[in-house]
Amino acid sequence: DGGITQSPKYLFRKEGQNVTLSCEQNLNHDAMYWYRQDPGQGLRLIYYSQIVNDFQKGDIAEGYSVSREKKESFPLTVTSAQKNPTAFYLCASILSTGANTEAFFGQGTRLTVV
Amino acid sequence: EDQVTQSPEALRLQEGESSSLNCSYTVSGLRGLFWYRQDPGKGPEFLFTLYSAGEEKEKERLKATLTKKESFLHITAPKPEDSATYLCAVLMGGGGNKLTFGTGTQLKVEL
Numbered sequence: 719d720g721g722i723t724q725s726p727k728y729l730f731r732k733e734g735q736n737v738t739l740s741c742e743q744n745l746n747h748d749a750m751y752w753y754r755q756d757p758g759q760g761l762r763l764i765y766y767s768q769i770v771n772d773f774q775k776g777d778i779a780e781g782y783s784v785s786r787e788k789k790e791s792f793p794l795t796v797t798s799a800q801k802n803p804t805a806f807y808l809c810a811s812i813l814s815t816g817a818n819t820e821a822f823f824g825q826g827t828r829l830t831v832v
Numbered sequence: 833e834d835q836v837t838q839s840p841e842a843l844r845l846q847e848g849e850s851s852s853l854n855c856s857y858t859v860s861g862l863r864g865l866f867w868y869r870q871d872p873g874k875g876p877e878f879l880f881t882l883y884s885a886g887e888e889k890e891k892e893r894l895k896a897t898l899t900k901k902e903s904f905l906h907i908t909a910p911k912p913e914d915s916a917t918y919l920c921a922v923l924m925g926g927g928g929n930k931l932t933f934g935t936g937t938q939l940k941v942e943l
Contacts, residue, residue, distance in 0.1 A: 724875075749929050760838075760919065760935035761876075768929050776930070808875055812929065817883070819864045819923065821931060823875035 721745065724809050724824035730832050731796070731803065739794045739827045741809035747822075749812040750792040754778060754805045755826075761808060767792055796829065804831050835859070838920050838934035845941050848909045853918055853937045856902040861925030865903050867896050868919040870936070876919055879905075910941040 722743045731737045741750065749768050753761040753776075763776030767786040781800025786792055796803045809824045839854045857865070864883050868876035880889045882898040889896050893914065895906040905918055921933040 751931055753933070758935070761921075761933040763930070763932065766930065774930075806873075810931070812923070812931070814863075819881050819883075820878055821866055821881075821921070821923070822878055823868075825875045826873075828873075 722809060722811055722822055722824040724807075724827050726827060727825070729827055729829045731829060733831055734798045736795055736797050737829065739796070739807055739809075739829070741792045741794065741824060742790055743792075743811045743822075744790060745811060745813060745822065746789070747811035747813050748789070749814075750786070751810040751812075751821075752776075752782075752784065752792070752794045753808045753810065755808060756805050764794065803829055805829060836920060836922050836932050836934040838918075838937050840937060841935070842938040843940070845907075845910055845939070847911055847941055847943050850906070850908045850910070852907070853905040853939070854902060855905070855920030855934055857920075857922050858901075859922050859924050859932070862922055863925040864923040865898055866921040866923070866931075867894075867903070867905055868921070870917045870919055907939070910939075912941045912943060915940045 725740045751766040752764040755761050762778050764782050765784040767773035783795045807827045812821045836857045864881045867879040870876040880896045885900045887898050893908050897904050917936045917938045919936045924930045
């Protein structure tokens with residue numbers, strides 16, 4: 719079954735800890751994205767990657783890091799430097815073929831700092 | 833600065849009462865404008881991609897249109913199951929592939 723898989727669905731972190739959120743896709747998409755969603759603020763772009771071993775900062779990259787060692791995988795690490803990490807995190811990938819472009823999302827990871 | 837603005841922030845309709853949601857954008861090199869539906873606690877569900885001014889796409893009770901500065905999502909005779917947050921996003925060109933979202937319109941359809 720093709721799609722984007724995010725894990726875990728819920729994640730709890732103690733203050734000062736780094737945590738890594740997983741995003742895997744089997745759609746053969748080149749571009750992948752990480753967003754953060756807070757109530758009333760829509761989706762804000764953290765990082766995105768167009769190809770393997772390359773990624774760009776989005777609008778709110780401070781306190782986050784990513785890697786893109788494989789086309790299928792784009793993990794996000796929330797570091798202790800992120801002051802307010804509690805949020806809903808969404809991963810997406812884009813298929814762009816000529817006249818057709820679609821961007822699909824995973825089901826999200828809800829991160830809570832305890 | 834590239835921006836995407838959605839209005840209204842919230843909309844309450846009676847079942848069968850048609851209306852439109854707006855997405856205005858100021859970006860250079862638009863490669864595509866996307867509409868999504870998002871239910872609480874879930875990832876956004878893809879609805880449409882629009883590419884050029886004058887383009888229209890339909891799906892059930894939804895119709896999306898695009899001009900050079902804005903897009904509308906028309907909802908015809910809505911039902912309570914259409915209640916959700918509707919998100920608009922733009923994909924910018926120039927080789928950047930940056931996908932920027934608006935803040936969404938929260939739609940509630942009542943019986």
